[in-house]
Amino acid sequence: MAGVRLDKPWRALTAANVAGLAGELGVYQLADGEGTVIRIGYAGGRSLFGLRSELQAALAAGGGASQFRTEVTAGYMSRYDELLMVHVADFGSLPEGNADDARRRLGRLTPG
Amino acid sequence: MDFEMTAEQALIVDQVRRFVREEVVPLEAKLDPDASRLEPEDQARLVSITRAMGLYGLGIPPEFGGPDVDIVTQTLIAIETSQHRAGLYSPCFGAFGGAGLAQLYEANDDQKERYLFPMLRGEKHGFFGLTEPSGGSDPARAIRTQAVRDGDDWVINGAKIFISGADGADFGIVFARTDASKGRGGVTCFIVDADTPGFYVRRVVHTLRSGHYGTELQFEDARVPHANVLGEVNRGFAIANDRLTRQRIPYAAGCIGVAIAAQRMSIDYAKQRETFGAMLSTRQAIQWMVVDNEIDIQTARWATLAAACKAARGEPFRTEAAMAKLLASEGASRVVDRAIQIHGGYGVTKDFPFERWYREMRIRRIGEGPSEVQRIVMARDLFDQALY
Ligand SMILES: Cc1cc2nc3c(=O)[nH]c(=O)nc-3n(C[C@H](O)[C@H](O)[C@H](O)COP(=O)(O)OP(=O)(O)OC[C@H]3O[C@@H](n4cnc5c(N)ncnc54)[C@H](O)[C@@H]3O)c2cc1C
Numbered sequence: 427m428a429g430v431r432l433d434k435p436w437r438a439l440t441a442a443n444v445a446g447l448a449g450e451l452g453v454y455q456l457a458d459g460e461g462t463v464i465r466i467g468y469a470g471g472r473s474l475f476g477l478r479s480e481l482q483a484a485l486a487a488g489g490g491a492s493q494f495r496t497e498v499t500a501g502y503m504s505r506y507d508e509l510l511m512v513h514v515a516d517f518g519s520l521p522e523g524n525a526d527d528a529r530r531r532l533g534r535l536t537p538g
Numbered sequence: 539m540d541f542e543m544t545a546e547q548a549l550i551v552d553q554v555r556r557f558v559r560e561e562v563v564p565l566e567a568k569l570d571p572d573a574s575r576l577e578p579e580d581q582a583r584l585v586s587i588t589r590a591m592g593l594y595g596l597g598i599p600p601e602f603g604g605p606d607v608d609i610v611t612q613t614l615i616a617i618e619t620s621q622h623r624a625g626l627y628s629p630c631f632g633a634f635g636g637a638g639l640a641q642l643y644e645a646n647d648d649q650k651e652r653y654l655f656p657m658l659r660g661e662k663h664g665f666f667g668l669t670e671p672s673g674g675s676d677p678a679r680a681i682r683t684q685a686v687r688d689g690d691d692w693v694i695n696g697a698k699i700f701i702s703g704a705d706g707a708d709f710g711i712v713f714a715r716t717d718a719s720k721g722r723g724g725v726t727c728f729i730v731d732a733d734t735p736g737f738y739v740r741r742v743v744h745t746l747r748s749g750h751y752g753t754e755l756q757f758e759d760a761r762v763p764h765a766n767v768l769g770e771v772n773r774g775f776a777i778a779n780d781r782l783t784r785q786r787i788p789y790a791a792g793c794i795g796v797a798i799a800a801q802r803m804s805i806d807y808a809k810q811r812e813t814f815g816a817m818l819s820t821r822q823a824i825q826w827m828v829v830d831n832e833i834d835i836q837t838a839r840w841a842t843l844a845a846a847c848k849a850a851r852g853e854p855f856r857t858e859a860a861m862a863k864l865l866a867s868e869g870a871s872r873v874v875d876r877a878i879q880i881h882g883g884y885g886v887t888k889d890f891p892f893e894r895w896y897r898e899m900r901i902r903r904i905g906e907g908p909s910e911v912q913r914i915v916m917a918r919d920l921f922d923q924a925l926y
Contacts, residue, residue: 430741471571471888501744503572504751508742511705529578533705536738
């Protein structure tokens with residue numbers, strides 16, 4: 427059973443690092459230089475080149491992120507929701523880049 | 539027995555079919571292939587259409603404000619509403635509303651005010667908490683979650699697993715053992731508010747169904763008032779069983795709808811895909827797959843409508859519902875598998891809905907009672923006794 431938190435080491439959000447990612451489906455987190463998560467996202471079935479193209483888009487958009495980490499998973503939808511809920515459980519609110527998710531009925535988790 | 543639709547049923551089915559094809563399927567083109575929900579404004583628009591059709595709240599008894607649609611017609615509708623990518627677990631993205639937790643119709647007046655009516659108005663959501671880590675096929679024996687009476691309260695300790703929707707729910711129906719000496723007669727059903735101290739949704743249980751996950755629950759000295767006992771103490775299992783039997787008919791119908799959609803797409807594809815100088819549709823190997831699909835679909839459809847007809851007549855329908863659930867979930871699994879084979883490589887891509895149906899259909903042979911349990915239910919009735 428994978429841990430509920432995505433606690434892999436952060437990598438610098440650079441063109442070279444992102445270009446090295448496989449085109450797989452999965453979830454990712456973007457953080458500022460302090461490691462504060464500013465957005466959680468997923469590369470779903472309609473993404474062009476999976477995590478690589480999603481993170482390339484994030485890099486191009488700017489937005490203050492300087493680090494990223496990813497997790498390859500075919501169950502990206504449920505993992506995405508889980509990461510959002512765990513973030514709320516840990517920090518009390520959604521990451522600033524996930525304001526749109528507040529429009530829907532997100533569940534509550536109390537991870538042990 | 540005559541399974542020809544009445545003129546009124548044919549009209550309703552046609553209306554629902556057009557709704558699915560013209561309103562629901564186009565919305566999916568812009569969603570992730572695994573998505574199970576719409577943008578709130580799209581969802582609201584669909585609901586306004588089903589309300590205008592007079593079909594919102596299907597499954598809600600008319601005395602509680604649902605439309606006066608009999609169970610056979612509801613089954614025919616359920617065969618239509620699943621005919622899109624997300625349709626197996628999110629038929630029309632919930633645009634027809636739903637009966638919610640049917641056990642609450644058994645609630646007393648106070649509980650109806652606090653839970654049933656808000657649920658029917660869409661203000662509260664509930665979960666169904668029966669299965670435990672110790673097993674789901676035989677919950678009467680497997681339930682280890684305990685509730686102990688303490689004054690006006692019950693104190694619940696234990697765990698549940700695979701519970702759908704608990705993380706977003708306002709309350710849940712939770713089955714707990716209240717008399718260790720009594721097996722099936724020692725289980726009570728409680729309504730537990732999600733903000734009860736000591737109630738925790740501990741984790742998401744990831745499955746093949748990515749858009750809709752299960753959860754694991756923990757109860758640590760969760761205190762529930764006696765006023766929240768649903769039905770009678772030690773008689774909770776009858777409530778669980780009743781829901782499971784009724785639920786099998788729409789559950790089967792959803793599988794049949796997906797199988798029909800997969801079959802329709804397979805026939806269309808076979809008529810236009812050419813290999814070795816001829817259309818796939820001219821190859822006997824492909825024709826037989828399509829024929830076998832049709833046999834699976836029709837067998838399941840007849841069995842499901844037979845169960846619905848018996849239920850409509852007020853006759854016992856437990857065996858028929860179990861047979862329908864078994865035939866539909868297993869038959870539709872084969873249909874989706876053959877549809878993938880007919881589509882070749884495209885069949886397993888996310889460009890088509892088959893791979894999602896394939897994953898989700900696999901769960902249908904386990905959820906709401908696995909195939910083996912359906913056979914146990916039928917065997918019990920056939921031998922006219924409890925075998926276990
Ligand atoms: C996605 C998903 C969502 C779910 N949602 C809910 C929910 O909302 N609420 C809820 O309460 N439960 C829910 N469930 C649980 C589901 O109802 C159980 O998984 C199911 O009842 C089987 O229980 P089990 O998994 O513990 O298998 P077990 O009971 O451990 O059985 C294991 C296998 O053995 C077979 N078996 C058992 N007894 C016999 C026998 N006598 N002879 C031959 N074979 C036998 C079973 O059929 C099964 O294949 C969900 C499950 C899934 C996968």
